[in-house]
Amino acid sequence: SIDAARLLDRIEQLGQIGRDGGDRLVRLAGSDEDKRGRDALVSWMKEANLEVAVDKIGNIFGIWRASSEDDQAPVMVGSHIDTVIDAGVYDGCYGVLSGIEVIQTLQAAGFVPSRPIVVAAFTNEEGVRYTPDMMGSLVYAGGLSVEEALSSVGTDGSVLGEELERIGYAGCEEPGFLKPHAYVELHIEQGPVLEKEGIQIGAVENLQGISWQRITIEGVANHAGTTPISMRSDAGYAASRVISFLRDRATSSQTPTVATVGCISFEPNAVNIIPSRAIFTVDLRDPNEHSLQAEEAALAAFLTDLAAAEGVKIATERMARFEPVTFDATIVKIVEAASEQRGLTSKRMTSGAGHDAQMIARICPAAMIFVPSIGGISHNPREFTSGPDLVAGANVLLDVISNLASD
Amino acid sequence: SIDAARLLDRIEQLGQIGRDGGDRLVRLAGSDEDKRGRDALVSWMKEANLEVAVDKIGNIFGIWRASSEDDQAPVMVGSHIDTVIDAGVYDGCYGVLSGIEVIQTLQAAGFVPSRPIVVAAFTNEEGVRYTPDMMGSLVYAGGLSVEEALSSVGTDGSVLGEELERIGYAGCEEPGFLKPHAYVELHIEQGPVLEKEGIQIGAVENLQGISWQRITIEGVANHAGTTPISMRSDAGYAASRVISFLRDRATSSQTPTVATVGCISFEPNAVNIIPSRAIFTVDLRDPNEHSLQAEEAALAAFLTDLAAAEGVKIATERMARFEPVTFDATIVKIVEAASEQRGLTSKRMTSGAGHDAQMIARICPAAMIFVPSIGGISHNPREFTSGPDLVAGANVLLDVISNLASD
Numbered sequence: 001s002i003d004a005a006r007l008l009d010r011i012e013q014l015g016q017i018g019r020d021g022g023d024r025l026v027r028l029a030g031s032d033e034d035k036r037g038r039d040a041l042v043s044w045m046k047e048a049n050l051e052v053a054v055d056k057i058g059n060i061f062g063i064w065r066a067s068s069e070d071d072q073a074p075v076m077v078g079s080h081i082d083t084v085i086d087a088g089v090y091d092g093c094y095g096v097l098s099g100i101e102v103i104q105t106l107q108a109a110g111f112v113p114s115r116p117i118v119v120a121a122f123t124n125e126e127g128v129r130y131t132p133d134m135m136g137s138l139v140y141a142g143g144l145s146v147e148e149a150l151s152s153v154g155t156d157g158s159v160l161g162e163e164l165e166r167i168g169y170a171g172c173e174e175p176g177f178l179k180p181h182a183y184v185e186l187h188i189e190q191g192p193v194l195e196k197e198g199i200q201i202g203a204v205e206n207l208q209g210i211s212w213q214r215i216t217i218e219g220v221a222n223h224a225g226t227t228p229i230s231m232r233s234d235a236g237y238a239a240s241r242v243i244s245f246l247r248d249r250a251t252s253s254q255t256p257t258v259a260t261v262g263c264i265s266f267e268p269n270a271v272n273i274i275p276s277r278a279i280f281t282v283d284l285r286d287p288n289e290h291s292l293q294a295e296e297a298a299l300a301a302f303l304t305d306l307a308a309a310e311g312v313k314i315a316t317e318r319m320a321r322f323e324p325v326t327f328d329a330t331i332v333k334i335v336e337a338a339s340e341q342r343g344l345t346s347k348r349m350t351s352g353a354g355h356d357a358q359m360i361a362r363i364c365p366a367a368m369i370f371v372p373s374i375g376g377i378s379h380n381p382r383e384f385t386s387g388p389d390l391v392a393g394a395n396v397l398l399d400v401i402s403n404l405a406s407d
Numbered sequence: 408s409i410d411a412a413r414l415l416d417r418i419e420q421l422g423q424i425g426r427d428g429g430d431r432l433v434r435l436a437g438s439d440e441d442k443r444g445r446d447a448l449v450s451w452m453k454e455a456n457l458e459v460a461v462d463k464i465g466n467i468f469g470i471w472r473a474s475s476e477d478d479q480a481p482v483m484v485g486s487h488i489d490t491v492i493d494a495g496v497y498d499g500c501y502g503v504l505s506g507i508e509v510i511q512t513l514q515a516a517g518f519v520p521s522r523p524i525v526v527a528a529f530t531n532e533e534g535v536r537y538t539p540d541m542m543g544s545l546v547y548a549g550g551l552s553v554e555e556a557l558s559s560v561g562t563d564g565s566v567l568g569e570e571l572e573r574i575g576y577a578g579c580e581e582p583g584f585l586k587p588h589a590y591v592e593l594h595i596e597q598g599p600v601l602e603k604e605g606i607q608i609g610a611v612e613n614l615q616g617i618s619w620q621r622i623t624i625e626g627v628a629n630h631a632g633t634t635p636i637s638m639r640s641d642a643g644y645a646a647s648r649v650i651s652f653l654r655d656r657a658t659s660s661q662t663p664t665v666a667t668v669g670c671i672s673f674e675p676n677a678v679n680i681i682p683s684r685a686i687f688t689v690d691l692r693d694p695n696e697h698s699l700q701a702e703e704a705a706l707a708a709f710l711t712d713l714a715a716a717e718g719v720k721i722a723t724e725r726m727a728r729f730e731p732v733t734f735d736a737t738i739v740k741i742v743e744a745a746s747e748q749r750g751l752t753s754k755r756m757t758s759g760a761g762h763d764a765q766m767i768a769r770i771c772p773a774a775m776i777f778v779p780s781i782g783g784i785s786h787n788p789r790e791f792t793s794g795p796d797l798v799a800g801a802n803v804l805l806d807v808i809s810n811l812a813s814d
């Protein structure tokens with residue numbers, strides 16, 4: 001079994017890196033805080049005698065070449081260490097640090113894998129500063145060119161490639177340089193299912209599709225006091241109609257689609273001026289591609305009607321679009337079996353969040369292991385998973401990796 | 408009659424001061440752009456041989472003491488030269504520049520007033536950078552202490568008193584130092600009524616009440632992909648419900664209340680995070696104090712229900728609150744008579760916008776003169792009033808001022 005204290009201590013330490021003035025954890029991809037997190041990660045990889053490699057999109061790999069079978073495709077375990085704004089400490093970091101922990105445990109046990117074991121930390125999984133999310137793993141899997149990714153402009157106007165250069169993590173490996181035999185990602189659920197049902201391990205068999213759009217509504221700025229309601233083209237009001245429409249559909253429709261408007265801004269953004277412009281994002285998710293497309297179409301139709309009814313112009317821009325992914329059935333079974341052998345309850349489940357596994361599944365068999373999130377809270381400082389649950393998940397990962405690295 | 412070319416040329420010149428990189432007119436109170444506008448105004452006042460005085464809140468006065476009757480209460484004509492963001496060129500400036508024009512015309516005609524005539528430009532009428540709006544005239548009328556006004560913190564974190572010092576317009580006169588005999592303000596309508604009805608002059612007999620609030624909704628940040636709709640406390644969605652509620656009431660109710668949400672922000676404002684906080688402004692206006700209070704109460708009741716239904720906390724903060732004002736019936740009649748004598752059509756009307764006249768009406772008889780706004784558009788670069796309409800309004804002002812300055 002893994003060294004529980006060492007794992008929990010590293011999670012704690014990494015969670016202290018990137019606190020802002022208000023003590024919020026903000027370690028956005030490519031930032032100074034990300035650099036400090038990466039430096040800590042590399043030092044732990046070195047402590048585990050791993051060979052450290054960085055690719056052109058800044059993904060970090062800790063490679064354990066333990067045997068003469070160096071030319072074998074490696075088993076890869078990974079996740080990310082970038083965070084959202086005002087984040088919890090587990091999202092992503094738990095999976096990466098558990099990967100190092102698993103390797104150190106196998107090393108200490110004298111285990112001789114029949115192929116290399118690699119722990120990966122992918123760049124910009126959160127997609128908060130640069131879109132799309134899961135960028136590093138997407139590039140690694142060949143779904144986005146390195147050039148395009150590096151030229152991404154962030155919400156703060158920064159360019160990802162320049163930021164990676166600046167913080168010293170613009171590596172020279174070609175993304176995809178190690179083609180994995182299999183990929184496993186351990187992650188907190190970030191949703192309420194496991195806790196609610198009292199189950200310790202999620203054997204993640206699929207992951208929902210993700211559709212991100214930016215919507216811009218153009219109305220007419222006018223005076224708040226003198227303009228009769230009937231003469232208004234109020235971009236802000238039109239935006240509020242879209243938010244309510246999405247919620248109504250998500251609540252009433254038969255599909256499990258969830259919809260979120262997380263970002264908004266008005267122009268000119270003055271108390272006594274009818275907004276001439278509203279810009280906001282829409283995040284739609286559904287495990288079924290067909291119903292995700294139906295929701296996208298319903299939104300598009302609503303926007304067309306709204307533009308006519310409110311006398312506004314509406315433009316949409318695609319920020320990210322990923323189809324649902326079905327994970328490798330064999331690995332899912334290995335996860336279930338490993339849980340059972342450890343006396344842990346498990347259930348097959350869908351991932352509500354996007355993960356690097358979703359991208360790496362394009363190039364090799366992949367699956368995920370979830371542990372419970374208390375109250376289903378994530379992307380929030382109150383994100384929490386108990387120590388025993390974290391340790392249980394890492395032990396399942398240990399067994400799954402040693403299994404996959406033995407064939 | 409006034410010198411049409413001189414007036415239109417000054418409006419044009421002042422409208423070029425404060426253009427930003429994107430050629431938008433942004434001359435917010437206390438800014439560098441405001442300083443340049445003020446400097447131009449002062450130079451025109453000096454050209455008209457006016458004695459220039461500045462009070463502690465930065466209001467600028469151009470005083471024409473033409474006779475031995477210097478101790479008489481002056482007739483005051485005024486408005487403001489600060490602008491909103493991406494403004495038109497007429498709002499406020501037209502009234503101030505017409506005041507100088509009227510004085511120069513009277514001077515040239517050898518008119519000898521029986522009391523001083525003063526043209527005033529009040530500080531921060533727009534209320535965009537600092538609240539409340541009509542701040543300079545409110546302080547002048549004794550409705551807000553100089554100290555409180557000078558310590559106002561702007562949307563950009565600046566302090567009005569420091570900004571006035573910096574731009575050299577923190578004067579030494581005590582606000583209210585000249586107690587007017589009467590106050591007249593010439594302004595563009597900023598609404599659609601006059602143009603729609605084909606009328607040249609509005610004799611403004613009252614002005615609606617203004618209620619500004621800032622509303623903060625606190626929800627719970629959580630993951631956009633994993634959090635079931637039923638478990639969300641979405642501050643952004645709750646804000647959209649308020650915007651829709653206000654619109655529905657404004658459209659359906661029997662009251663003429665108009666409601667506008669002009670400013671909004673979400674926190675943490677990320678595409679894949681349910682907003683934990685939404686902050687937005689509500690601008691309610693009604694010519695009837697009773698129905699304005701009823702709308703405020705309806706909003707408060709809705710917020711209480713919404714907080715319970717959505718599991719959010721809602722706090723409201725008062726930004727500005729002004730009761731409706733009834734202008735002086737005698738001056739309104741003088742405006743009507745002057746219009747008729749000039750062969751101009753006129754109608755009595757309500758002002759939808761707030762104006763400095765609303766504040767100065769607290770300390771002396773006051774009224775306003777409106778000219779048509781094409782399409783009712785204002786607080787927008789497309790704000791437009793034709794040259795002949797501008798000249799007609801200034802000539803009515805000339806007649807009204809010479810009348811008031813003769814008794």
Ligand SMILES: NC(=O)NCCC(=O)O
Nearest residue numbers: 125126133353354632679
């Ligand atoms: N796991 C996770 O939070 N990923 C971020 C991408 C997303 O699902 O929004």
Ligand SMILES: NC(=O)NCCC(=O)O
Nearest residue numbers: 225272532533540760761
């Ligand atoms: N006239 C004018 O636009 N005043 C600004 C204050 C307001 O009415 O919102």
